[in-house]
Amino acid sequence: MLLAFIAAMVAARAQDKNPFTGDAMAAKLGESQFRANCAFCHGLGARGGGRGPDLTRVQKRHGNSDADIFRTINEGVPGTAMPPNGATQQGVGMTEQEIWQVISYIRSVQAKAPAQPVGNAAHGKELFYGTSGCSSCHMIQGKGGRLGPDLSTTGSARSTDYLVESMRNPSRRLAQGISEAMKEFSQEYETVTVVTAVGTKLMGVVLNEDHFTLQMMDTRENLHLFEKEKLRSYEKSRESLMPVYDQKTLSDKELQDIIAYLLEVGVQ
């Protein structure tokens, strides 16, 4: 009985530590696995994409230890686009060994020390809720507007490049939420303009739609649920409702401050 208990302890501990720590060959094999299974969302080189976080950062939202990362890969993160190992439509389930190899790869490309934020997070927060007007459409930790995506976790869920691009050129790529595996409900915040049967014109964002129906929020945060065939007109656009924040409206310094704020709240 005691022996079995000790054996179980050992087995549990084996799971906590990457057996390939420091093994360059394992990192190389892990890179192939990463490209095949992870890069679709996390980007080549693990630097993040439109759908998944930059994994070269030291701080990882769902835990930094080997065991944490193993669990994140194997079990996924409920409520996010991160699926459990093998559950994705485009991936083949990885063996335990392959998961450890992927972790070796992530460690090999990871930054040596936590990045020091360039900007001033406190000033970024002031801008977010003040003159830059971000909070009129975006919410952080329950405070702010509803028309755009909630940004509470965006700092840790997206690469810095993606955040910069989203502000400087919001229409270039609309919010990429969820990969096709979960396409049932992928919010992109496309702009929609409708004229109802009685002639009311409404503009807002698409919350969801199918061939027959539309669920939208107008610019005054009212929800509208339509059958498309009953609308007088219906037009969708991939020009984001979000204004372009160019150098004149938001200097590079201010942009860095806002990013510093997003990063700060993102890891909380």
Add this chain to the structure above:
Amino acid sequence: MKRETIRRKAKSRFLAALGMTVVVRPALLSLAISASFALNINAQVTSQRLLESAKEPQNWLMYSGDYAGHRFSALEQINTTNAASLVPRWAYQTMGGGKFETTPLVVDGILYATGQDDRAFALDARSGRPIWQYQRALPSDIRPCCGRVNRGLAIYGDKVFLGTLDSHVIALDAKTGNVVWDVTAFDYRQGYSITLAPLVIKNLVMIGVSGGEYGIRGFIDAYDAATGERKWRFYTVPGPGEPGHESWEGDSWKIGGAPAWITGSYDPVTNTTFWTTGNPSPSNRGEGRSGDNLYSNSLLALEPDTGKLKWFFQFTKHDEHDYDATQVPVMVDQGDQHLILQANRNGFFYVIDRASGKLISANPYAKVTWSDSKDASGAPVARKDASPTLEGNRVCPGAAGATNWMSPTYDPQTQLFYVTAREQCDIFSTAPQPYEAGHAYYGSAYFPNDDAAPFWGALRAIEPVTGRTKWEWKHPSPTWSGVLSTAGGLVFTGDAEGNFIALDAASGQALWHFQCGASVYSSPMSFAVDGRQFIAVAAGSALFTFALP
């Protein structure tokens, strides 16, 4: 004394047994009068019945409805004039997770289908009430590439046949779900699995394997329906000394892939069965396997009694984009032309002579960039610069293809071929990796492209002779639903947004839809019980049926 008591008890038991039959018989008679199918409820499914499936349109005797792969129902109670009033009749919940890809069979009032994780079940087709339920005890270390899915059963005699994710072929008693025999097709630990619905020809149960992501050596098998004894195996990658072996570099044939994971069709006139194969392994990296890589991405004409190859046609030579040819080959006769039609995953619609395997035409039915020229026979040829690169190369169709395993349909009334088309391009990149048995072996990765416009899809009605699209119904995003056509002038399909839709087969106008609450990853079918026509489709973890009110 003692002996007498025993005798009396035995006698009364005998009388009770007699009494039982007296009670039961009138019930059976009244059933027989009210519903003629009841007479057949215990009838065997003979090979003659499978050959003449058109004579019993109330039943759906095999995966595609008939040997020709038409997925057409001759039932016309539900038609263009009344489809708008369709209502749900019953739903059956498998309680399984992941994609639910089954097409049910219906024989004489009983519906047989499979579910996720190799479930199988028989239902009262009128009410949806289960008669039996089966679930395979799968090992914990199976790793099927693309979901724990199964697409359906085959039926013959008093058995139904199931291929499993751990690569077994199993015969279940059709009345009880009891396992009659269970044979291993191959070692699942090397990446082999079975997801397709088997095909029964004569007394043989035919299956093909999945595993193109694991560096398997693909094959098609035939088993004796009575015993499970394997009668033949056709390796879809030829071994040393066999024709086609020279199309592989070095030892690459040993892990050449070419799985056969969609059900074939059968021409009884020439006694030929047609099967299709998937990608060579690794799927997106041609380095190390130079050559055409036969018989990957091919149509195979086999002699069903022996597994002997009559001819082959390879759609995509030396594939580097995962363009599996695993779409049901559809047999159509036009005048004295005996054809196979296939809308291929590579974006071309192929018309092939069924007797010789010669290509008649190949025209794109979706956006294609991997090929911009044709060879002397008219077959599309890959562009040299379409190969995946380490940095990534944008190619259309994308990795999931212009279509995939979801069934098309051919409607003999409109003479149109209907297929689910996916308009999605991807960035293909290589990920060199060594082969290790049972481990994923893609050699590749792909990414969503950076286009401003999102992906979309369409149901397309194609004229076989010209390959032209007569009409299309746009889907907001690419869908994985197959298509059913019916003599009522309708086509049925589903979408990724969860709608199940009836369209006018002639015009493409939508007449009715129902929100299933989950994406449709299956191909619909139709049957009738008590003179009432049903349409059935799997979505989420439920099997839905619809009928007129």
